[in-house]
Amino acid sequence: MQNNGLKKVAVLLLLWGSGVSSVAQGEGLPVINVTANKVVQAEEEVPSSLAVIWGETLADAGASDIGDLARYTPGLSFQPFGQSGTSLPVMRGLTSGATTFSSSVLMLIDGVPVVSGQGFDHNLLGVERVEVLRGPQSTLYGRNAEAGVISLHTRQPDEGPYAEMEATLGSRDLTSLRVDAAQPLVPERLYLGISGEWRQQDGFVENLTDGNEADDRQRQSGRLSLRWLPAKDTDVTLRYGRLDYRDSAAPWGRAESKSRRVTSVDPGSNDSSGDDVSLDVRHALGPDLTLRSITARREIRDRVTQDTDLTPAQRFAVGRDQRLTTLSQELRLERQGDEGQSRWVLGLYGDRDDHQLQFEQRNPMGTQRSEATLEAENLALFGQWTLPLGERWRLTPGLRIEQSRVALTPRGAGQRSERWDDVTSQLALQYRLGDDDWLYARYAEGFRAGGFNAFSAQSDYPGYEPEQVASYELGIKGTALSQRLRYGLASYWMTIDDMQVQQVIQPGSVQITNAAAARSQGVELDIDYLLGGHWTLQAGLALNRTRFREFNDLSGDHAGHHNPFAPDISGRLGLRYDSPQGWYAQANLSGMSKTYLDAANRFSRPGHALLDLAGGYQQGPWQLGVYVNNTADRQYDAVGLLNGTIREYSPPREIGLRVGVSL
Template structure:
């Protein structure tokens, strides 16, 4: 039975069963990560990284990135209330859903998602998730200025694998999933597939009809064909799809009773995502490997949302976007005189068709635009031993971005930017499993245009840049039973992109701000004798505008919207030798402001989550309770004071799984 935390404890449980708690000394196993495009030991990597086992997340009822983020220091999501569009917040830097770019990069098997739209995953069929914090533009380019979330799905092999599960829970929740993997031609050709369907009734009631208006339905699937014609060559063809068929967003009026609307416009979300990729690698000899990832990522953002919440259809917003990115990455990695190195080429092309509808009391607007762009980049990364216990890591990237906007009925606009992104890290391995390090890195987020602001002349905004310094310590102690990681950082942000909101649907971007972000990330995992494990994570962050004026308004010293000053996670788990386990976890997030003026807030909150399960042979049954105390933490005043984004209520679930 895998642990719900970062490392599976099945070897520990087996040792306890055979030897007894008095004789067995549990240890935390070695963990290998690949988020830096090369396989590296977690303990030896000079960076802040959290790693999660996919099967463990599944068993404890974690079905999305928003729930996973609660276990990562310095990582949250904006309170947005719409499935499939999740603006991430990492180390105080926020994504903006109207800019078609993100501050944090999402990778799924190496394929990038560069914006808040489509920043979602069911975590079904996943081997592990790696979260790397701090600017990563040297290796990953635009929109990795705050960090990277890398999802690695399970690869099929010679050993057949099958899993089937069903789930039921509160608010009419029902779900089912299937995963299969087997060899078509042993030793050469393999097939893997997975799929999940999940549906749940809503909790927001229509005042006139009494019906729930915010039901949720999500379907996802993945197919992979893996070919290994020789021991040196491997190719994987992958296709993945997600679809959402939801009701209205978790929105309501600040003046109406909680969790109720009286909307004359029916809200819905019918978004779709599809990814096709070809991943090919070849080893030319010891220490020399070439890898290519070619991908096509398409996301259809289709939403209709009422924003007046009254029977008369006075205000609503509607999006019908097709967001398409084609990307190609080539990289060569090897070793030279003890130094590990990587060099690569990256290119992508965006082609976004944007149709927007906005109903205001003054009339209906339906602007349409074509947003295109391209990126080309060269990058390299070296890890060089300097002397006994000292290692230098150095990297650089040269990248050029082009953006083209063609509004319907207006002249075409274009901008180009070039950026050099360096990274330098020095680490000292003071013990075999312990190190300290210092890192300087730079990151950036792509610039763009205010696509639906004809009154502003479709004003452009420049790239946002970050310069960061991080000092950290990490390792294992107490006979490998304690793993710790601590990082202190400061980030200087220039040309900060801030999302400003007027009336619902009137949203625009500005470069008005400079800011400084400082913080501390702490992680601690400890396994006790007798099957107990403790996991803790703490993120402290202070992001404040240094100088920020927007027209007559001055926001100097204000907090960056949606960025909490603190988030924390504490979990205690027990694995019994006879196959059952139980876990209690507390997660907390500090207060966030919803606007640059810092007038509207979502309060700080703490949630209690419980889970337990029993495994016998191929069968496992597990139960979970999320938000056991039914805590409310609504974001009151979203969209310049007009909207409440409701927090979800307590949720209970029971899951039955069969594995082969």
């Protein structure tokens, strides 16, 4: 019923959008320049499905973590997990498990890669825009971009000093204090930027044992950037970031309990943290030629305890104490080129993982502890070239040669290691229909790194091979109606081989294997429309069908089943009004279809639609805003995690009041 409703909304939107020529003419939508292909180009010129979300939209809606992006990006979702600091993204039907330490979607924060689900988070403070590039991008971005890329671009300090402070009060005793500021230290030479947040909120799952909420949240974060312009052609930025969680348990309950109540002596805690430091250097070798180097170190401390039977007996529980460290270096040469000229990027990339892993599981038979060291090294040479073929045609080939090595050393056992060589390619052909309208066809390959089962019940800690993707995409994008309408429409078909899946080896024992193959196909639509009279409409729809071609384990034959965590339908419809008098109002309706939680398709999260509202007013330096998320207080619990035993409760309605000042 809900799926049919989403389809009707999409059809009505397309019909309505095609008949808007009677709207009074005025200024069109601004040109959006993006760096999705590691060179600056207009959004319409990128031969891939691409969505851009503005930081202002996210801030006005009270968005506070990376999971909130899903409400504004059809085709992007996150697996139900419930623990802050760990997010497992889903795009085009492709997913990854937390124990692979390798994500199927790459996140970049000002160019710094985030390659695993642990640490896949950001508080969105100071973000100017988010570029979400859908589909395999492994040629430019490597092993963790087989399904797409999420690229966050934060505000950079420059000659214009600014200081913004904001306080938010809201539901369940929400209290948030934020600051974002920058100041030139030496005019035209040295700039300092600083931002920070303190946030806490009571949970919504009542623990009947002590009368308190089981899932309280508290977070502190800070970022520092120092930008230096030593010469006219050189730009150097040093960044440091820190993020700490002091949370209680995940919002979990027993699968049969709908009441958001548990009875646990100690539900659990999350004391995870992360920090990163990076050095970003740009040097112009000529008018169109730039050399760029990004050096980074990220360390994630994943420290979690969680009761998993959520009864006074506490017979089942898990615990993690993991330190994940990644060093990365990218060096690339970029040629921008003017209109009608070729553009290219050529680069070297390398990274090294050094992970210290510790996992503990308690059951009625006792407590099992596993410890291991996981090391990985990757080295790649990549390039991509956009070549004009006459006035209307463009050809963009790309190639990446990558070598990776993974070594696992379990405590008390010998080391296991494996090495892989991967070559990925892409080829895009574009045809210019008009000034800003492009038709494109793209073939792209993607892959996700192989590894070992660090916490396997089997003594040989079996390994698994890289996952391979081949994608074919057709699309059209551009502007219409005197640039008041920006559109993008893409259709794709993908094959996934050596698919990394969680397989039941024996009752009570699961591990990652390459036991499956699948096909994924779908359509993605994005629309921005300037209605006139200060109204803006944004809409999107993503249809995806990902099904196993083959997959067998002890729980049965899963051929034809949905890939877990991948919805068939997701969409959004957003409307915003910006008044000349300084006030604004926005509404966002987002939704997705039923999502299965296991390969047998026995457990699921229901389809749902969420309405978020926001409004505010600015007078001089002062700003006042209010938002209401999940306005209808819709409950859409994920029922059946951990082999059918756990229900992840969906968050209830949240109301927030924001007060800010700009200095």
